[in-house]
Amino acid sequence: MIVSFVVNGQDVTARVMAPTSLLDVLRDELGLPGSKSACEQGECGSCSVILDGALVCSCLVMAGDAEGSSVITVEGVGESGVHPVQKAMHRAGAVQCGFCTPGIVVAAADLFENNPHPSTAEIKEALAGNICRCTGYGAIVRAFESLAAESR
Amino acid sequence: MGASTLRPDGIAKLKGLFEYAQDLQAENMLWGATVRSPHPRARIVSIDVAPALAVGGVHAVLTADDVPGRATFGLEHPDQPVLAGTEVNYWGEPVAIVAAEDEDTARRAASAVVVEYEVREPVIDPEQADRNDEVFRRMRINRGDQSVSGEVVVEGYYEVGMQDQAPLGTEAGLAIPDGHGGVDLYATSQFVHVDQEQVVASLGLRPEQVRSHPAGVGGAFGAREDVNLHIHLCLLALHTGQPVKMVYHRSESFTGHVHRHPARMWYRHEADREGRLVRVEAKVLLDGGAYASTTAAVLANACYFAVGPYNCASVSVVGIGSRTNNPPCGAMRGFGAVQVCFAHESQMDKLARALDMDPIELRRRNVLTEGSPLATTGQPIQTPMPIHEILDSLVSMPLPDVSEATDLLSLPGGTGLTTDREHVVRGVGYAIGIKNLGFSEGFDDYAQARVRLTDEGAIVETAAIEVGQGLVTVLAQIARTALGVSRAEVRHVDTSQIDSAGSTSASRQTQISGGATLQAATRLRERILHDYDADELDDDGVWRGETLVASMGALVTRDWQETVTFRHPRTEGPDENGQGTIHADFALAGHRAVVDVDPELGLVRVVRIDTAQDVGKALNPQSVRGQIEGGIMQGVGLAVMEELIVNDGIIRNPNFTDYLLPTILDAPDVEALLIEQDGSWGPFGAKGVGEPPTISSTAAVAAAIRNATGRSIDRVPVRPQDIAIA
Numbered sequence: 001m002i003v004s005f006v007v008n009g010q011d012v013t014a015r016v017m018a019p020t021s022l023l024d025v026l027r028d029e030l031g032l033p034g035s036k037s038a039c040e041q042g043e044c045g046s047c048s049v050i051l052d053g054a055l056v057c058s059c060l061v062m063a064g065d066a067e068g069s070s071v072i073t074v075e076g077v078g079e080s081g082v083h084p085v086q087k088a089m090h091r092a093g094a095v096q097c098g099f100c101t102p103g104i105v106v107a108a109a110d111l112f113e114n115n116p117h118p119s120t121a122e123i124k125e126a127l128a129g130n131i132c133r134c135t136g137y138g139a140i141v142r143a144f145e146s147l148a149a150e151s152r
Numbered sequence: 153m154g155a156s157t158l159r160p161d162g163i164a165k166l167k168g169l170f171e172y173a174q175d176l177q178a179e180n181m182l183w184g185a186t187v188r189s190p191h192p193r194a195r196i197v198s199i200d201v202a203p204a205l206a207v208g209g210v211h212a213v214l215t216a217d218d219v220p221g222r223a224t225f226g227l228e229h230p231d232q233p234v235l236a237g238t239e240v241n242y243w244g245e246p247v248a249i250v251a252a253e254d255e256d257t258a259r260r261a262a263s264a265v266v267v268e269y270e271v272r273e274p275v276i277d278p279e280q281a282d283r284n285d286e287v288f289r290r291m292r293i294n295r296g297d298q299s300v301s302g303e304v305v306v307e308g309y310y311e312v313g314m315q316d317q318a319p320l321g322t323e324a325g326l327a328i329p330d331g332h333g334g335v336d337l338y339a340t341s342q343f344v345h346v347d348q349e350q351v352v353a354s355l356g357l358r359p360e361q362v363r364s365h366p367a368g369v370g371g372a373f374g375a376r377e378d379v380n381l382h383i384h385l386c387l388l389a390l391h392t393g394q395p396v397k398m399v400y401h402r403s404e405s406f407t408g409h410v411h412r413h414p415a416r417m418w419y420r421h422e423a424d425r426e427g428r429l430v431r432v433e434a435k436v437l438l439d440g441g442a443y444a445s446t447t448a449a450v451l452a453n454a455c456y457f458a459v460g461p462y463n464c465a466s467v468s469v470v471g472i473g474s475r476t477n478n479p480p481c482g483a484m485r486g487f488g489a490v491q492v493c494f495a496h497e498s499q500m501d502k503l504a505r506a507l508d509m510d511p512i513e514l515r516r517r518n519v520l521t522e523g524s525p526l527a528t529t530g531q532p533i534q535t536p537m538p539i540h541e542i543l544d545s546l547v548s549m550p551l552p553d554v555s556e557a558t559d560l561l562s563l564p565g566g567t568g569l570t571t572d573r574e575h576v577v578r579g580v581g582y583a584i585g586i587k588n589l590g591f592s593e594g595f596d597d598y599a600q601a602r603v604r605l606t607d608e609g610a611i612v613e614t615a616a617i618e619v620g621q622g623l624v625t626v627l628a629q630i631a632r633t634a635l636g637v638s639r640a641e642v643r644h645v646d647t648s649q650i651d652s653a654g655s656t657s658a659s660r661q662t663q664i665s666g667g668a669t670l671q672a673a674t675r676l677r678e679r680i681l682h683d684y685d686a687d688e689l690d691d692d693g694v695w696r697g698e699t700l701v702a703s704m705g706a707l708v709t710r711d712w713q714e715t716v717t718f719r720h721p722r723t724e725g726p727d728e729n730g731q732g733t734i735h736a737d738f739a740l741a742g743h744r745a746v747v748d749v750d751p752e753l754g755l756v757r758v759v760r761i762d763t764a765q766d767v768g769k770a771l772n773p774q775s776v777r778g779q780i781e782g783g784i785m786q787g788v789g790l791a792v793m794e795e796l797i798v799n800d801g802i803i804r805n806p807n808f809t810d811y812l813l814p815t816i817l818d819a820p821d822v823e824a825l826l827i828e829q830d831g832s833w834g835p836f837g838a839k840g841v842g843e844p845p846t847i848s849s850t851a852a853v854a855a856a857i858r859n860a861t862g863r864s865i866d867r868v869p870v871r872p873q874d875i876a877i878a
């Protein structure tokens with residue numbers, strides 16, 4: 001089938017087989033490999049994107065269901081520069097292997113879009129769907145605590 | 153040096169632009185897939201590849217008969233078939249490989265291969281394997297007078313479950329034929345030179361025909377020391393004449409790499425009335441699973457550190473690495489020291505109770521200091537050994553208040569509305585651990601690095617693998633510091649361009665590739681200064697006093713480079729009693745865990761971990777803290793949730809829904825003190841920092857649960873039934 005939607009502000013069209021996930025279309029058809037595939041079942045959040053304003057695991061979205069929607073991937077976060085959540089993570093040392101990082105960037109961008117000054121508990125709850133195997137999460141929490149404190 | 157310089161690849165990773173092995177593409181690329189055994193043990197009666205070849209878009213289906221060179225591979229002993237030919241020995245063992253025009257077709261074709269098996273009874277009990285003498289290695293350590301005994305005796309039996317490294321990136325790679333019979337491999341790895349050697353052997357090629365290139369790696373933790381898809385990819389690429397890519401799915405990844413050895417451990421500690429250890433006896437049984445991998449080395453390490461960081465003049469350790477039809481086990485962060493640490497620290501706490509003594513005081517009376525012999529091997533410790541400083545730090549760090557919050561997220565069991573605050577019991581536990589750094593037992597452990605001075609600054613060329621730990625940051629820091637310039641960059645080069653850097657494992661790269669980088673940069677600077685009869689080098693050029701002798705622009709018209717191979721202090725294999733100078737260096741860490749437990753439901757929340765770690769010199773404190781926090785999290789995971797459930801040789805939970813990994817809500821608060829002392833041979837006195845956080849954090853959590861509940865807690869991960877029903 002042919003699916004047409006908007007990714008990071010650009011109109012795209014992809015020809016997909018019925019059972020294909022949005023993640024596979026982004027990575028394999030649309031040249032956007034920033035979203036990562038790590039568990040294929042919505043447990044780890046590495047493939048997180050924003051679909052019509054909602055944070056979703058793109059591995060769990062059928063590509064056909066993206067028809068007519070607007071998708072923001074990690075490539076579209078801070079598109080022309082470095083987004084504040086990216087800056088905060090970089091400074092705090094919140095990136096190691098980086099495989100979970102795109103998903104965390106998308107989830108955190110979504111959090112700060114909706115709640116510019118989240119509490120520590122709100123930060124943790126917002127990122128509860130993102131597994132990181134390297135950092136132990138400490139630097140990730142510190143990054144977003146300091147971002148939340150900025151411009152308060 | 154000593155500054156928290158930010159990662160050079162950080163922004164690329166944050167923007168989704170960093171290229172991982174999973175992201176590689178090539179013109180005319182095919183996709184590979186693997187046919188795996190559904191049985192833990194069976195004879196292969198026949199393999200019919202015709203139905204797979206009949207699938208449209210399939211270019212090749214290969215079996216054991218198509219392996220042109222050595223039929224087997226292995227990191228230490230090549231005992232594992234590249235593709236099983238006559239029998240399969242574990243669930244998920246590769247039997248055939250497929251290349252097709254796209255991934256779905258390759259997987260469909262793989263499922264079309266018809267393999268007829270004659271199923272056999274698998275050996276799943278490591279004690280049975282021991283009785284059958286099916287072992288990869290037996291170890292015996294006897295030190296001191298074996299006839300002594302102490303007045304106070306405690307015995308224990310302990311178990312550790314099978315943990316998985318679960319790096320976020322699964323196994324992935326791309327092999328590209330070079331058109332002249334050779335191949336270029338870009339795959340997830342911790343050690344490209346040893347991958348290259350094994351590809352060369354099994355493909356029957358000359359070494360110069362195979363180039364293994366470092367590719368972007370999404371975590372490792374030991375899972376990528378062994379070959380998995382590397383030989384398969386090269387076979388398919390050379391057979392089809394086209395680039396071939398393969399990416400394991402998560403469930404496949406759980407069978408596609410080795411795991412942490414499950415352990416059974418029997419201990420007897422004897423002490424005098426003052427709490428001084430008189431004798432320690434231990435028997436350590438690690439299940440190696442179906443193939444050797446690094447079982448021999450992991451077992452040896454478990455035996456060498458079986459007593460922990462304590463003095464004892466009379467020691468007997470027996471070690472067995474069994475061969476069964478369970479999943480193969482090998483390297484994971486901590487490499488044998490993790491399992492025995494849980495046992496020896498549980499024993500020390502048990503001994504403290506028997507003596508009615510504070511467990512910290514008991515440890516103080518027994519700890520190793522610089523110059524003491526390691527209790528097992530007798531090797532004198534010639535590196536800083538700040539255990540008293542670690543213990544002092546742990547007891548002086550403030551304890552968290554008992555939470556009165558009604559926030560469900562702060563309760564054991566979280567938002568499941570299961571735990572009442574008034575039922576929660578708090579516990580505190582301590583543990584300390586020791587591990588070797590670098591490779592031991594006489595292994596020629598070296599790394600080569602090349603440092604160049606160019607108009608882009610210093611360039612460090614290395615085949616050492618960056619797996620996320622921050623080697624790219626620290627090698628650049630070392631080169632900048634030693635040369636005196638402000639810009640440096642690490643370039644990962646393939647196996648044809650530089651000699652081995654050894655494995656990114658054993659906490660070794662900062663010390664060994666760092667040591668090579670430091671020597672190369674230092675020699676390069678000395679040569680430049682000598683050539684110009686100068687006394688200073690900086691970004692402007694070379695200086696003699698106040699005079700600029702040559703500008704940097706003029707300087708770099710020459711190809712300044714220096715290549716150094718660095719070796720750590722020589723070690724030796726054990727004698728017949730397990731004695732000798734077996735290790736090159738040692739590091740320590742200690743942990744204090746605070747837990748909240750719901751004893752009725754058996755639920756645990758790890759509230760806080762305080763740690764002090766012997767780091768020698770922290771070259772990049774932010775990176776060191778990252779290793780400490782990440783290593784602790786894996787230790788906490790092993791303590792309370794991470795276990796591969798293997799029944800009848802089959803992994804029952806090979807996915808992220810059922811193999812539980814700690815989330816941000818499970819993460820305890822961590823406070824870390826870095827203990828810096830001069831004396832290690834690492835660059836600027838640095839010690840490796842990756843593994844010590846994982847050694848004793850598990851044991852500390854177990855001790856805290858024991859403290860909260862009074863339960864014996866003799867196995868990890870601690871399950872609800874171990875608390876609520878025990």
